[in-house]
Amino acid sequence: MTTPATRADALHLTGERTVPGIAEETYWFRRHEAAYLALLPYCDGATVLEAGCGEGYGAGLIARTAARVLALDYNVETTEHVRRRYPEVDVARANLAFLPVRSSTVDVVANFQVIEHLWDQGGFLAECHRVLKPGGRLLVTTPNRITFSPGSDTPLNPFHTRELAPSELDSLLTDAGFEVELLHGLHHGEPLKELDARYGGSIIDAQLDVVMGHLPGQATWPPKLLADVAAIKATDFAIHGDELDASLDLVAVAVRP
Numbered sequence: 001m002t003t004p005a006t007r008a009d010a011l012h013l014t015g016e017r018t019v020p021g022i023a024e025e026t027y028w029f030r031r032h033e034a035a036y037l038a039l040l041p042y043c044d045g046a047t048v049l050e051a052g053c054g055e056g057y058g059a060g061l062i063a064r065t066a067a068r069v070l071a072l073d074y075n076v077e078t079t080e081h082v083r084r085r086y087p088e089v090d091v092a093r094a095n096l097a098f099l100p101v102r103s104s105t106v107d108v109v110a111n112f113q114v115i116e117h118l119w120d121q122g123g124f125l126a127e128c129h130r131v132l133k134p135g136g137r138l139l140v141t142t143p144n145r146i147t148f149s150p151g152s153d154t155p156l157n158p159f160h161t162r163e164l165a166p167s168e169l170d171s172l173l174t175d176a177g178f179e180v181e182l183l184h185g186l187h188h189g190e191p192l193k194e195l196d197a198r199y200g201g202s203i204i205d206a207q208l209d210v211v212m213g214h215l216p217g218q219a220t221w222p223p224k225l226l227a228d229v230a231a232i233k234a235t236d237f238a239i240h241g242d243e244l245d246a247s248l249d250l251v252a253v254a255v256r257p
Contacts, residue, residue, distance in 0.1 A: 018113075019055045023230040024221060027207060029057075032113060034237040035141045035186060035251055036061050039110070042137055042253065046107035049131065051096050051124075052114030056082035056089060062110060063088045072096065096124050101131045108132075112141045113249075116160045125176035132256040138178060140252040142169065144185065146245050166244045169252055178254035185247020189238040195228055203229070 018028045036058045043066045053059045053071035059082065063069045071086075072094040073079050082091045094100050097120060109128045118124050128138050145163035149156040155163045164172065166183060173180050188196060192203060199206035207229065210221050221229075239251055 020057050023226055024207075024211075026230050026232050027203065030232045030234045031186065031237060031249070032058070032141075033061070034234040034239065035112060035249065037234055038239045038251065039139045039141075039253070040065060042139060043108050043110070047105070048108045048110055049099070049101060049106045050110040050112075051099065051128070052111060052117075053082060053089075053091070054078065054113075056086045056091070058110070058112055059089045059091075060086040066108075070101070072099070097127070099127045099131050103130050104133050106131045106133065107136050108139060109136070110139045112139070113143070115140060116142050116155070116163050119161050121162060121172060122176060125172065125178070129177050129256055134256060136256050137181070138173070138252075138254045138256070140169070140173070140250070140254065141186070142250050144245070144247050144250050147248055164250065166247075166250055169250050173252065173254045177256070179257055180252060181255050182241075182251075182253040183244070184239050184241045184251045185244045186249040186251055187238045187240070187243070187247055189236050191236040192232070195232075198228075199225070 018025055018032055020029050022029075040061065043062045046066050048062050048066045048069045050059045050062065050069060050071045053073045055078070056071060059069050059071040063086070069089045071082055071089050071091045073082070073091075074093060074095055076093060079091050079093045082089060092100060096114070096118060109132060111128070115121055115124065125138075132138065143160075143163055145155075145165045145168070149163055155161070166185070170180055170183055195203040206225055210225070244250075
């Protein structure tokens with residue numbers, strides 16, 4: 001269990017923003033971290049703009065290999081936290097509808113688990129196209145609508161404005177003038193499939209039962225569940241191009257011609 005001191009050093013949990021160092025958040029943190037690690041080679045030696053940095057752990061990871069990282073977020077509490085915790089990252093408050101960067105100056109734009117929150121996704125992608133150098137890459141991850149909000153065109157998550165299926169993300173990127181170089185999906189690897197089996201078919205649902213109060217009289221996490229969740233690693237996830245419609249998250253790399 002995370003100590004109060006550790007919690008005080010982290011951003012407040014919102015129910016949507018994922019932060020590191022909190023046992024109950026480990027599944028979501030590792031799921032996001034797996035995508036960062038998979039796409040990290042594209043950032044090697046590059047000037048990277050992260051559009052929507054959240055807590056900043058991803059920008060910190062990218063900064064290990066990139067020449068420079070500029071992290072943007074609209075929330076003041078977030079940008080102040082990133083500035084304190086990740087001094088190797090340049091950070092600025094910005095509305096992603098208007099990226100505060102000159103045209104054709106960035107090698108990579110990273111946009112991880114953010115596009116589903118934006119009202120004008122096409123306008124945002126046009127801004128990404130503008131700031132990227134010719135040959136520059138846009139890295140995008142986002143929940144797969146088919147599995148995240150099954151059977152519904154309206155996001156079940158109230159923080160999301162529009163979720164995308166694989167074909168919808170592909171079309172959105174193409175319509176914005178990008179060439180889609182890679183479109184893969186994130187899945188549970190074998191260790192997480194074993195946890196799924198152990199918890200009645202879904203380790204995700206087991207966590208949601210606790211968080212959403214579906215376990216009567218259960219004020220805290222069951223110790224075994226929390227221990228299993230806290231032990232999850234980024235390598236427990238698999239990212240590949242097979243069974244794309246069944247993936248949990250979409251992982252795309254698009255090139256500005």
